[in-house]
Amino acid sequence: MTKRTVVLGGGLLGITTALYLAREGHAVTVVESESVASGASYANGGMLTPSMADPWNSPGVFKTLLTSLFDPHSAMKLRIKAIPSLSFWGLRFLRNSRYSQFEKSTLSNWALADLSMREMRALRDEIDLNYEQEFVGTMKVFRNQKGMDHALSVAGLLGEDRNTYSVLEPAGAVTLEPALADVVDQLVGAIAYPDDESGDAEKFCNCIADELLRLGADVQTGVTARDLVVRSGSVQGVVTSAGEIDADNVVVAMGPYSTKLLRRCGVRLSIKPVKGYSVTFDASGVSGAPRIPVVDDAMHAAVVPIGGRLRTVGTAEFTGYDDRLSPARVENLRKLLGYLYPSVESQVDTGAGTAWAGFRPMSSDGLPYIGATGVRNLYVNTGHGHLGWSMAAGSGRLLTDIITGSEPSIDPGPYEVHR
Ligand SMILES: Cc1cc2nc3c(=O)[nH]c(=O)nc-3n(C[C@H](O)[C@H](O)[C@H](O)COP(=O)(O)OP(=O)(O)OC[C@H]3O[C@@H](n4cnc5c(N)ncnc54)[C@H](O)[C@@H]3O)c2cc1C
Missing domain, CATH: 3.50.50.60 (FAD/NAD(P)-binding domain)
Incomplete structure (x- = not known):
């Protein structure tokens, strides 16, 4: 039946x-x-990244959240008024930041993301899918060694058999993504993940x-x-x-x-909403527009080419179900374009970018x-x-x-x- x-x-x-x-x-x-x-x-970062399967509650997240209370520009932002609503979930989120759980969650997320990549390939073979998909990989760029060391430890945890990646000098990052030339002096290095994909989820x-x-x-x-x-x-x-x-x-x-x-x-599921933002710019006609989705590790944000558009995406706000757009957060993402790609930003009408926010359904482990x-x-x-x-x-x-x-x-x- x-x-x-x-x-x-x-x-x-x-x-x-x-x-x-x-x-x-x-x-x-x-x-x-x-x-x-x-x-x-709807307007998420568009990246399919088994390479970045690590959960956000990595060891040290407590300090990051604590300092964010007093820093309006912090990428991961805890708002004081949201603390009571986080109670048990928040305690579990912190408890699960111990290394053993971080390792377990990273490997299990990778297994699911890897299965997804295989399923996506099969779906593309079977159905006529056009979601502005790209197969140019992704890249993480670093402005400090600490961030790069953390990403290298995640890559090492996944191991070469699960995750293809290459470690690049700043000049190598520019060879892969020429639009980064303006900021080459600010980078300490990059990691390229050639097997990642991207596309418009909506x-x-x-x-x-x-x-x-x-x-x-x-x-x-x-x-x-x-x-x-x-x-x-x-x-x-x-x-x-x-x-x-x-x-x-x-x-x-x-x-x-x-x-x-x-x-x-x-x-009962241990899930809370974690608000993220994106701003999508029309980049048609821009000369030297970026080609590869690039995560700026220091900013905890990314610039992602999607069709003829560029999307800046990031931030994690623990603010309950408050779906209002914070002007400061939107402004940060508008600025990110110029921070990473000044020559591109000068050609884009950033004021006309479409701002959006959505709730990531975040589990405590x-x-x-x-x-x-x-x-x-x-x-x-x-x-x-x-x-x-x-x-x-x-x-x-x-x-x-x-x-x-x-x-x-x-x-x-x-x-x-x-x-
Ligand atoms: C800014 C941002 C950037 C992101 N970037 C990436 C990325 O680059 N790569 C990546 O892998 N992930 C990314 N994510 C995460 C990813 O977008 C989410 O994990 C994913 O969209 C969650 O999908 P979902 O179907 O669980 O939830 P949703 O997409 O939120 O879907 C839930 C649906 O349920 C509907 N609904 C709610 N209540 C009811 C009801 N009572 N009855 C009927 N329907 C209801 C809602 O309208 C909604 O459409 C990002 C998220 C954000 C916010």
């Missing part, structure tokens, strides 16, 4: 899960309160939504999930703003908004939640933090294997809800 599966959330994680389930013959309904990819998947989600429609799935936008129907320990449907939908399985993939809905039936819950037939796929684009296709595949009872191609243990 055909299984009726409702997927809540039309971001990267919901939409990829829906696709794999529809391909396995499930009758899929996606319920999305706004439009497809309107949350964190366009990808909409291509997948089209494919879902072609497969006969139902994609309901502008419909909000309000509650889960649970009887005798088993989920049987969803109460939405447009009525009740019966289901054999429900997948919750609503980013940070997943926690509230799940708590109502006793499922740096790993996503993928799998079954204590409620029968209720599953989750969320908590991917700053790596949701890098891990989306692999996560959708993994959860589908779990739901259909197929042998998963990676160990699902690290991502289990009860871990």
Whole structure:
């Protein structure tokens, strides 16, 4: 009998899960309160980076957060008013910054991101996907040795068999990305990751939504999930703003908004929203525009070419669900373009850049939640933090294997809800 599966959330994680389930013959309904990819998947950094699989709560994060309280320009910013809402999650986030957990989370995130890269290749072969994808790798540039040493330790932890990378002198970084020539004297070095990819996550989600429609799935936008129907320990449907939908399985993939809905039936996930920003500039006609996504390690931010646009992206604000755009944060990202590429910035109308902010669904141990819950037939796929684009296709595949009872191609243990 055909299984009726409702997927809540039309971001990267919901939409990829829906696709794999529809391909396995499930009758899929996606319920999305706004439009497809309107949350964190809308204008993110666009980079698929198994190379940067390390969680943000690395050893030393406590000091970074503490000093950020008094530094308005800090890349990772804790706001005093957000501290009470972080309570248990915050303590776990700090406790999980010990090296053993950092190592475990990095390796498990890498496994999922690696699976994603394989799944993305397969999807591109099977579906006509145009999401302004690029295969030029990524590069991290460093303005101090401490930052470079940390990135080298992560690269060393992943090892050469998992991660291809090359360590570059500043001149080598300019050879790879000539647009960096203006700042060569400010760099101590760079690391290039040739196997990373990039592309527009929102366009990808909409291509997948089209494919879902072609497969006969139902994609309901502008419909909000309000509650889960649970009887005798088993989920049987969803109460939405447009009525009740019966289901054999429900997948919750609503980013940070997943926690509230799940708590109502006793499922607790340790996830908080961490706000990030991007500003997207029209770069058509710019001469000498950058070609490769470059992460400026000292700024904890990146400049990413996406089609004819340049997107500056970064910052991590612990500020609850406050979705207002902080003018200081937006200004920092506008300035980043000139900080990294002065000659490019002089040709771009930076005032006309489109500013955006989204909530990364950040788990307190740096790993996503993928799998079954204590409620029968209720599953989750969320908590991917700053790596949701890098891990989306692999996560959708993994959860589908779990739901259909197929042998998963990676160990699902690290991502289990009860871990
Ligand atoms: C500034 C920034 C830059 C980033 N850069 C990168 C990057 O370069 N590489 C990378 O790998 N990752 C990056 N990320 C992380 C990545 O974007 C996220 O991890 C990913 O988008 C999360 O996807 P999601 O599907 O879990 O959540 P979302 O995209 O937020 O989707 C959840 C969806 O659920 C919907 N929803 C919420 N409540 C309800 C409800 N009650 N009923 C129905 N629907 C509901 C929302 O409208 C939303 O569309 C970045 C994130 C940010 C913010």
